[in-house]
Amino acid sequence: MHTNNQNRLFMASCTSLLLTAMTFAIRARLETVFGPTGIGLTLEQIGYAFMPAFWGFTLAMILGGPLVDYIGLKKGMWAAFILHAAGICLTLFAYDFSSLFLATVLMGLGNGMVEAVCNPMVASMYPEHKTKMLNRFHLWWPVGIVTGAFIGMIFMDLLGSSWQFMVASLFVPLLIYGYLFYGQNFPETELAKLGISQKQSLNNLITPLYIFVATCMLLSATTELGTTQRIESLLRDTGVNALLVLAFINGVMIIGRALAGEISKNISTCGMLLFSSIFSFAGLQLLSVSSGILIFLSAGIFAIGITFFWPTTLAYISENIPESGAFGLSLIGGLGMFSVSLVLPLMGQLLDNTSGNDVIKTMSILPFILIFLYGFLFIKRG
Helix, strand or coil: CCHHHHHHHHHHHHHHHHHHHHHHHHHHHHHHHHCCCCCCCCHHHHHHHHCHHHHHHHHHHHHHHHHHHHHCHHHHHHHHHHHHHHHHHHHHCCCCHHHHHHHHHHHHHHHHHHHHHHHHHHHHHCCCCHHHHHHHHHCHHHHHHHHHHHHHHHHHHHCCCCHHHHHHCCHHHHHHHHHHHCCCCCCCCHHHHHCCCHHHHHHHHHCHHHHHHHHHHHHHHHHHHHHHHCHHHHCCCCCCCHHHHHHHHHHHHHHHHHCHHHHHHHCCHHHHHHHHHHHHHHHHHHHCCCCCCHHHHHHHHHHHHHCCHHHHHHHHHHHHCHHHHHHHHHHHHHHHHHHHHHHHHHHHHHHHHCCHHHHHHHHCHHHHHHHHHHHHHHHHHC
8 A cells, every 4th residue: 555545544544533532522521511410310311321322332343343344444434424423413402311312322333433444444554563553543542532621621611612612623523534534545454365254254253362352351441431431420529620630641641552662562462451450450449549639640550551451452353363354353342332331320320329439449340350361361372
């Protein structure tokens, strides 16, 4: 593939992920708009209304993976664009539980298609640097979270504008990535390059290694996204601006993912995942007992932990089971999002009845389990 075309496709992919992440940050702010102090939904209802952001993501990734191997990356990307556009429009007109739920379904499907297309595309374009480039691609996730958080702060806090202006800002990255993708030649998926059939690819999804890593993804995705998605409610009693903490966490993640290429030269992908588990556990434990400025220190340790979870898990699958194809990467990510969709309402139920600190401490059980799982894998495979 021509280098200029490759660079443009990579930048377009990054912009689409930027939009995807912005929806998560802005949705976190919508929790106060539609919650008990706003429209009047309970925190548990908010959890159910936000569930489609994760199971819709999951559905699009699981169905989008084999679909992308069949129809190609280009058509899959334009499906993401259409779903994103429709989701933004419906969110602008949401006014109750049902309308918010429907809007979140479309946004979740659009976000899932971005991952279903872009992860295998990046892996295909950079076969010799998968860990480095998948981390660089996913660097734009925290960039999007920070961008969305600051957009929410500017429109809602500083300008006192309607929340619809905050949501409408999503049209900017949508139009940019649409323009960058327009008229470009897309690469073949790895499955097409290897000449492997869909049936052969599916057989690689039932290997012990794939199942083991998929199980770990259920826990690591919930540790990262469950915590950050409910950050406002988790830190409600601390007196600290939750969006500033969210921006700080993602600022640390930006730096970490930018350095992932150098880190991967000195430590294996499995070692990076074990490292992430240890820091995530320590960060959540500290966050559950911190207050004031110490919350930022605890959040920083937690951020170091979750930085490499998602992209390095994908890189591990792509490096060790490339025959699983786009579906293999999509299924791993889809399972991660599905686990978060199940946990969000449970977190809401806990938050309705107990303190944010207690919920954070409960969440720390997940990376604690991962320490043992990735420790075992590291000892067995290095």
